[in-house]
Amino acid sequence: MENTYFDRAHLWGKIWSLAALGMLFCIPVSFGLYYNVWPAAAGVMKGLLAVLPMFWTIAIVEVISYAPMLGVGGMYISFVSGNISNLKLPCAIAAMENAKVRANTEEGEVITTIATASSAIATTVIIAAGVLVFSPIMPYLTNDDSVFAPAFQQVLPALFGALGASYFAKHFKLTLLPLLTGVIVLIFAPTMGAGTLIPITVIVSLISAQIMFKKNLV
Amino acid sequence: MRTGDFKTGTFMYLLGTFVVVFVIAQSLFFIIKAWKQGKRLGIPTADMRNTVTSSILFTVAPAIAIVATVLTLAKSLGIVLPWIRLSVIGNISYEVTAAESALNALGVSAGLSQVVTDKSQFAAIMWVTSIGSCFPLILMPLILKKIQRKIGTVAKSNAKWADIMAAAAFIGLISAFIARAIIGAGKTDTVGDGAGVLSVATLIFSIVTMLILEKLTKKFNLKALEPFTMPLSMILAMCVAMVLAQILPADIAILEWRG
Numbered sequence: 352m353e354n355t356y357f358d359r360a361h362l363w364g365k366i367w368s369l370a371a372l373g374m375l376f377c378i379p380v381s382f383g384l385y386y387n388v389w390p391a392a393a394g395v396m397k398g399l400l401a402v403l404p405m406f407w408t409i410a411i412v413e414v415i416s417y418a419p420m421l422g423v424g425g426m427y428i429s430f431v432s433g434n435i436s437n438l439k440l441p442c443a444i445a446a447m448e449n450a451k452v453r454a455n456t457e458e459g460e461v462i463t464t465i466a467t468a469s470s471a472i473a474t475t476v477i478i479a480a481g482v483l484v485f486s487p488i489m490p491y492l493t494n495d496d497s498v499f500a501p502a503f504q505q506v507l508p509a510l511f512g513a514l515g516a517s518y519f520a521k522h523f524k525l526t527l528l529p530l531l532t533g534v535i536v537l538i539f540a541p542t543m544g545a546g547t548l549i550p551i552t553v554i555v556s557l558i559s560a561q562i563m564f565k566k567n568l569v
Numbered sequence: 570m571r572t573g574d575f576k577t578g579t580f581m582y583l584l585g586t587f588v589v590v591f592v593i594a595q596s597l598f599f600i601i602k603a604w605k606q607g608k609r610l611g612i613p614t615a616d617m618r619n620t621v622t623s624s625i626l627f628t629v630a631p632a633i634a635i636v637a638t639v640l641t642l643a644k645s646l647g648i649v650l651p652w653i654r655l656s657v658i659g660n661i662s663y664e665v666t667a668a669e670s671a672l673n674a675l676g677v678s679a680g681l682s683q684v685v686t687d688k689s690q691f692a693a694i695m696w697v698t699s700i701g702s703c704f705p706l707i708l709m710p711l712i713l714k715k716i717q718r719k720i721g722t723v724a725k726s727n728a729k730w731a732d733i734m735a736a737a738a739f740i741g742l743i744s745a746f747i748a749r750a751i752i753g754a755g756k757t758d759t760v761g762d763g764a765g766v767l768s769v770a771t772l773i774f775s776i777v778t779m780l781i782l783e784k785l786t787k788k789f790n791l792k793a794l795e796p797f798t799m800p801l802s803m804i805l806a807m808c809v810a811m812v813l814a815q816i817l818p819a820d821i822a823i824l825e826w827r828g
Contacts, residue, residue, distance in 0.1 A: 356606050357721070363602065365710040367595050371657070372706045374591050378584055378653060379695035385580050390675075390693035398674035398697040402667050410704040418716045420738055424599045426713060430705040432592050433659035436742065438631045444739050445627055446620045449796045450612075454735040455724040457610055462620055464603035468596035469624040474632045475592045475656055479585075481636030482652040486643075493637035495760065501814035501822075502807035504761035505771040506634045508750035509806035510627075512775025513799045515743045517783060519776075522736050529741045533748025541754035541827040545745050552748070553741030560737030569733055 356457060357423055360464075364427030371431045412550050420444065420454055424464030432471035436549060437507060441514050442470040448517060507545075524569055529556035575688050576647025585653050592656060623796035630807060635659070642668075645681040646694065658702040671697035747772065754827035765825030766817070767810050775806035 383389050413435065414426075421429055421443055429439040446466030452458040492499045519526045532555040533548060563569045575581070600621075607617050635655055642651035642664065654664045669680040671694045677683070685691050724731035750772045755763025779802040786794050814822045 357717070360599075360602070361714045361717075363598070364713070367598070368706045368710050371591070371595070372703060374588065375657060375699050375703055375706070378588070379692060379699055381584065382580075382695060383692055386575055386688055386692075388688040388692045390689050390696060394675045395671070395693050395696045395700075398667070398671035398693060399700055401670040401674065402697065402701050406663065406667070406701045407704045410708060414705055414708050414713065415716060416738070418713060419720050419735060420742075423713070423717060424603055426709060428596055428599055430709060431595055431657060433655070433657060433702075434631070434635060435660075437746075438628065438635075440742060442624050442627050445799045446624055449623060449799075450616045450620055452612075453728075453732055455720055455731060457606070458612055461603045461607040461610065461612055461617070464599050465607070465617055465620045466624040468600040468603070469621045470628045471596040472593050473625045473628040474635065475589050475596075477629065477632035478636055478639060478652060478656055479589050481633070482585075482639060482648055485636075486640070486648060490640065492633065493640060498815065499811060501761060501767055502811040503630070503634045503637055505767055505807055505810040506631050506803075507746055508768045508772040509775045509803045509810070510631060511743050511746040511750070512772040512806060513779045513802035515740075515747055516776040516779035516802070517799075518736065518740055518743060520780065520783075522740060525733070525737050525740050526744070529737075529744040530748060533744045534752055537748055537752045537754075537827075541752065543753070545749055548745040548749065549742055552745040553738055556737040556741030556744065557734060560733050564730055564733050 357460065360423040360427075360460070364423060367427055367431065409546060416550060416553055421467065422454070422460040422463040424460065425467040428464070428467045428471050432474065434474065436545060437510075438474065439467045439470055441510055442466050444518075445514060522569070524563060525556065525560050528559040529553075574647070576685070576691065577649055581647070581649040585649050585656075588653050588656050619796040623800060626797060626800035627803070629800075630804060642681065645683065645685055646691070647685075650691070650695065654698055658705070660702075663702060664698055667698040667701045668694045752827060755825060757828055760823050760825075763825035763827055765823070766821055767813060767823075768825075770813055771806045771810045774809045775802050778802040778805050 414430070417429070417435060417440060418426060420440060425439070425443050429435045432439070443463040443466045446462050447454060447459055450462045452462050454463070491497055493503055494500060529552045533552045536548060536551060537543060560569065604617060608614070639648065639651045639655055646668065651664070665681065672680045672685070672690060675690055675693055677690065685694070749764065750768040751764055753764050755761070761767065779798060782794070782798040782802060785791065786798060
């Protein structure tokens, strides 16, 4: 059987995922060993019961819905470094747009991998620098009473406005229904978070695109 | 049992450093592999270099916003655990929910609004946040290849359809965030996180700037500027939010129509 780049990327990704799993649990285990502190299993279980059904369901939805957009390398990198919908995914989409490559092609795979990995490194370094070096001055940038605070509070509208502009201009017909759906859902459920809203707007967008494609409207 | 500030002691910093090294090592590994593959495919080195530069620029502002959330959680958990948690599978809404849930399960009803001083409570938070967030790492090795193989087969057999569906998926994602900026509610105790004057002004300015910059780069053939149009639009729109907050009357600047 042919061993393609995609096959190799999956193999590397699986190895890194298992290593990441080990690294993730190394943190509470080593803290427990170092300080000889082991929380009551019943307390941990009770805490988990309240969040696991939601977290693990979201994980399934996210893995399935991000897979077509992030490619192989992008998926394995993003799900280790986190902040996917608000950072890695827009970064990958923007990079494909700039490089004029398509998702789900070999070129798209290379570009999304480079984009998500660069973003992951930059995020990790900035957070580490913010914590280790700049923590005394960070509050001046990010505190509620800082002059810079409104800028950081509006990161997402700024980011998705820029990203949306070029997509919406190119695919205007595809845009109307998902955007309208998002607005209508939020009229009735204003506190719904982006994590819950994304699967709804993505599914509506895919269904309406499929119908328009069949009717030769796009 | 060891004493001292267990939340910000050297040991915790060592754990944080370990996480940082791991995430960077994984990313570097994939960049090197993708770069070599890109050369094999004939992707111009300039395109790959531009991807790195524009992705880093694109990341700076959101990453600083993430640092802000680390600092918010630091009041209760010390600075190192939020740093670790937001560096690996991190997401502020997950972390806060999981940590609150762990504390509530242990009978601490005040949750993260109080300072965690008990090692056992701290360890419980570590376990709940780790187990709560680990599922994608188990799931991906099991199902990702099958999903993507299927997508690849379909994409190859009908490229036009695949392109439209990929665009539709992106648009669905972007629509959710734009709808939230237009009409979503924030937390009742936080100013600036709900839809209001600033979010809509930022959104509109970002869209308009992006469209103008795209037109300019095309009209004057400014190829070098192309990769930077998006980060530039984003940063300029954030600056507008900052300026508006200063020049608008306070009751208008903080107006959020859904709370």
